[in-house]
Amino acid sequence: MSEKPHIYDLPDSPHSVGWTEPRTLRLASSEAPMKLEGGASLGPIDVEFETYGALSTSRDNVVLVAHALSGDAHVAGWDKTAEALGRPWRVRKPGWWDPIVGPGKPLDTNRFAVICANVLGSCYGTTGPPSLDPSTGRPYGLSFPVVTVGDWVRVQARLLDALGIQRLRAVVGGSLGGQQALEWALAFPDRVDKCIVLAASPRLSTQGLGFNAVGRFSIMNDPHFRGGEYYGGPIPHAGLAAARMLAHITYLSESGMHSTFGRKFRTKGNHGFGVEFEVESYLDYQGKTFVERFDANSYLYVTRAMDYYDAAAHWGGGDLVEAVRRIRSEVMVASFSSDWLYPPARCKEFALALCRLGKPITYVEVPSHHGHDAFLVETDIVGKLLSSFLADRRRPHVIAKEG
Amino acid sequence: MSEKPHIYDLPDSPHSVGWTEPRTLRLASSEAPMKLEGGASLGPIDVEFETYGALSTSRDNVVLVAHALSGDAHVAGWDKTAEALGRPWRVRKPGWWDPIVGPGKPLDTNRFAVICANVLGSCYGTTGPPSLDPSTGRPYGLSFPVVTVGDWVRVQARLLDALGIQRLRAVVGGSLGGQQALEWALAFPDRVDKCIVLAASPRLSTQGLGFNAVGRFSIMNDPHFRGGEYYGGPIPHAGLAAARMLAHITYLSESGMHSTFGRKFRTKGNHGFGVEFEVESYLDYQGKTFVERFDANSYLYVTRAMDYYDAAAHWGGGDLVEAVRRIRSEVMVASFSSDWLYPPARCKEFALALCRLGKPITYVEVPSHHGHDAFLVETDIVGKLLSSFLADRRRPHVIAKEG
Numbered sequence: 001m002s003e004k005p006h007i008y009d010l011p012d013s014p015h016s017v018g019w020t021e022p023r024t025l026r027l028a029s030s031e032a033p034m035k036l037e038g039g040a041s042l043g044p045i046d047v048e049f050e051t052y053g054a055l056s057t058s059r060d061n062v063v064l065v066a067h068a069l070s071g072d073a074h075v076a077g078w079d080k081t082a083e084a085l086g087r088p089w090r091v092r093k094p095g096w097w098d099p100i101v102g103p104g105k106p107l108d109t110n111r112f113a114v115i116c117a118n119v120l121g122s123c124y125g126t127t128g129p130p131s132l133d134p135s136t137g138r139p140y141g142l143s144f145p146v147v148t149v150g151d152w153v154r155v156q157a158r159l160l161d162a163l164g165i166q167r168l169r170a171v172v173g174g175s176l177g178g179q180q181a182l183e184w185a186l187a188f189p190d191r192v193d194k195c196i197v198l199a200a201s202p203r204l205s206t207q208g209l210g211f212n213a214v215g216r217f218s219i220m221n222d223p224h225f226r227g228g229e230y231y232g233g234p235i236p237h238a239g240l241a242a243a244r245m246l247a248h249i250t251y252l253s254e255s256g257m258h259s260t261f262g263r264k265f266r267t268k269g270n271h272g273f274g275v276e277f278e279v280e281s282y283l284d285y286q287g288k289t290f291v292e293r294f295d296a297n298s299y300l301y302v303t304r305a306m307d308y309y310d311a312a313a314h315w316g317g318g319d320l321v322e323a324v325r326r327i328r329s330e331v332m333v334a335s336f337s338s339d340w341l342y343p344p345a346r347c348k349e350f351a352l353a354l355c356r357l358g359k360p361i362t363y364v365e366v367p368s369h370h371g372h373d374a375f376l377v378e379t380d381i382v383g384k385l386l387s388s389f390l391a392d393r394r395r396p397h398v399i400a401k402e403g
Numbered sequence: 404m405s406e407k408p409h410i411y412d413l414p415d416s417p418h419s420v421g422w423t424e425p426r427t428l429r430l431a432s433s434e435a436p437m438k439l440e441g442g443a444s445l446g447p448i449d450v451e452f453e454t455y456g457a458l459s460t461s462r463d464n465v466v467l468v469a470h471a472l473s474g475d476a477h478v479a480g481w482d483k484t485a486e487a488l489g490r491p492w493r494v495r496k497p498g499w500w501d502p503i504v505g506p507g508k509p510l511d512t513n514r515f516a517v518i519c520a521n522v523l524g525s526c527y528g529t530t531g532p533p534s535l536d537p538s539t540g541r542p543y544g545l546s547f548p549v550v551t552v553g554d555w556v557r558v559q560a561r562l563l564d565a566l567g568i569q570r571l572r573a574v575v576g577g578s579l580g581g582q583q584a585l586e587w588a589l590a591f592p593d594r595v596d597k598c599i600v601l602a603a604s605p606r607l608s609t610q611g612l613g614f615n616a617v618g619r620f621s622i623m624n625d626p627h628f629r630g631g632e633y634y635g636g637p638i639p640h641a642g643l644a645a646a647r648m649l650a651h652i653t654y655l656s657e658s659g660m661h662s663t664f665g666r667k668f669r670t671k672g673n674h675g676f677g678v679e680f681e682v683e684s685y686l687d688y689q690g691k692t693f694v695e696r697f698d699a700n701s702y703l704y705v706t707r708a709m710d711y712y713d714a715a716a717h718w719g720g721g722d723l724v725e726a727v728r729r730i731r732s733e734v735m736v737a738s739f740s741s742d743w744l745y746p747p748a749r750c751k752e753f754a755l756a757l758c759r760l761g762k763p764i765t766y767v768e769v770p771s772h773h774g775h776d777a778f779l780v781e782t783d784i785v786g787k788l789l790s791s792f793l794a795d796r797r798r799p800h801v802i803a804k805e806g
Contacts, residue, residue, distance in 0.1 A: 142676075146675065204666075205657055206660040207657040207660050209666065210652045210660065210682050210686055211649075211652060213648070213680070213682070213686055214686065216676055217648060217687075218621055220676060222641075223626050238620075238624035239624075241624075242617060245616070245617045246649060249613045252610075254608055257608075257610050258608065258609045258610075261609050262609060263606065263607075263609065263612065272545075272707075273545075277710070279616070283613055284620075307680070
């Protein structure tokens with residue numbers, strides 16, 4: 001959000017994971033497809049993922065990071081394949097959570113094997129709408145099946161199976177990644193030691209559903225969208241840009257926008273309908289750059305997964321306390337004071353449901369004016385929370401009182 | 404927002420102003436154009452307005468109502484010209500503030516002469532982008548000059564001049580109408596007895612600027628927009644609908660949306676990207692109906708006026724207290740607890756600025772879950788506030804204490 005130059009750990013820094021290279025594994029095939037929550041079967045399923053740090057001999061030091069809506073598997077370090085794979089935006093900066101993942105960092109790669117996989121339906125190497133449908137030889141487009149957060153987590157479980165990893169030291173994610181972390185604790189209670197949910201609640205608000213609907217409306221009504229069959233031709237850039245601009249407002253807070261942009265003009269005396277205010281310039285930039293790096297169909301699928309996710313409905317017949325009864329992980333929930341997409345009051349509901357059952361729960365509301373984006377921006381405090389929660393503390397024994 | 408059938412006062416009800424008919428007056432001409440704040444000169448300027456109730460012989464009983472972004476001059480009663488003038492949406496229901504304006508109602512037409520005029524640049528009878536430019540014989544489109552809230556108020560002042568009305572008993576409006584009420588008190592301090600500002604602050608927030616920018620982006624990137632020259636051909640319906648859907652979310656509150664729509668599905672088992680959730684159906688309807696009744700170019704002009712308005716910058720060199728020093732009206736400001744477009748904290752800033760100067764000010768924060776729309780929806784409490792503030796109370800004399 002800030003326009004000041006970022007200081008990144010360069011690849012040769014002792015704190016960087018250095019040069020990285022994505023890997024891909026096939027986790028389902030045409031012959032042995034995977035059954036999805038929506039009822040469809042899908043195969044092949046290829047998953048792009050990255051790993052940082054060494055797997056311990058007992059394979060018990062794995063931390064799974066789940067990415068958010070427009071994220072990817074490239075969490076940390078510098079992607080040596082960025083140019084070759086046509087991902088120029090990765091050339092200029094390291095992975096999206098580089099301050100959190102690396103040697104000596106909160107997700108310390110001297111200690112943990114950190115892994116992140118691009119979700120099903122996205123567009124960064126994992127099978128999604130832009131992938132070729134083997135039955136037609138053409139991109140799936142809208143014939144790609146609906147995917148859910150539950151599907152994502154089960155695909156990740158297959159990936160861990162393939163890598164011979166039975167148990168996670170921790171699963172952590174923010175926003176839609178936080179909902180994946182939560183779903184891990186619900187779907188695989190015996191495979192997760194610690195579950196860390198940042199800036200996410202067990203379901204999206206009605207307002208959030210509304211914003212997603214408007215974004216999809218913009219995409220699907222762009223004449224270049226052509227029912228999702230735009231591959232090889234002009235893409236629905238204006239619709240996707242509008243969706244992103246709108247979503248971006250929901251990632252920031254009014255107080256943060258006010259202090260960064262206020263009502264400052266970018267132009268003087270040039271009244272009209274183009275970019276005039278600083279905030280317009282910022283949103284315009286966000287829209288334009290997003291179009292270069294994200295697929296419009298994937299945007300539909302991923303936002304729909306965000307809409308559908310409802311932990312209480314899926315696991316507890318509508319009752320969140322019933323749903324979380326199955327959780328056996330230690331859980332930390334961190335919300336951010338100015339986040340209005342997943343506001344603290346909603347994040348806390350999950351923590352309170354665990355609390356009500358006497359399950360171990362750490363809940364923190366981080367003061368921040370960075371809105372929903374805070375889980376990406378407030379890396380100092382988020383890092384400290386992660387370090388502390390992941391430390392192998394012995395729980396203090398309760399000393400029986402004398403007397 | 405509610406789907407329950409509305410009970411309207413029908414035209415023959417003793418509480419209705421009955422059948423109404425808009426009037427139009429020419430307030431500037433090609434020969435004698437009006438100079439606008441942006442520097443351009445515009446003429447002719449025709450203004451459509453409605454009046455309800457009789458003007459007193461001393462012409463001292465006038466209440467001016469200012470409408471909001473997508474509003475019009477048809478405040479109350481049933482428009483007998485609706486079908487003839489191609490405004491079918493006015494056939495089904497009375498004017499937009501019918502519960503407030505009428506015989507025995509808070510703006511009591513037995514007592515007051517109520518007047519409302521469609522703003523410059525809008526599309527309901529007053530000169531705007533769809534109007535014919537006499538110099539070309541074609542609609543103005545984007546060659547229409549930029550207009551401001553200040554221009555609107557000066558056009559209204561011309562209208563009052565033409566009607567022989569020197570002084571207003573009150574000016575009242577909500578949202579962008581509230582900013583017009585405020586501007587009246589600033590621009591014409593000697594012409595306003597009472598100024599009533601509902602759900603409006605002296606300037607739009609950065610977040611509000613952002614939402615308006617996304618709405619305009621959607622309109623201007625609709626291929627039917629064609630640089631604003633779409634008259635006579637297909638209109639930019641998708642872009643305008645997207646802008647309206649988005650804006651509508653900002654008019655409601657999350658708590659209101661939650662209690663009305665929650666996460667209820669409209670369809671069962673029909674997973675995809677169409678209308679599935681109730682809230683999607685609602686927004687879809689709002690978008691579709693808006694396109695039938697509002698002009699896309701006008702939407703650009705009116706939202707830009709909303710962006711630009713900044714009472715402190717214009718009248719006080721950036722200092723709100725300095726700006727309001729010129730106000731000589733009694734002022735009432737009402738904000739609504741769940742309004743996040745013009746939140747109570749921002750509305751209160753205007754009240755506090757007056758307070759700091761010892762000027763008469765009544766500030767009320769109305770508890771409501773109807774968000775920004777509350778000024779239209781909460782007619783009971785808004786009506787009571789208006790009645791009370793407009794009552795010809797004698798101020799209690801201060802009795803000097805004995806002793």
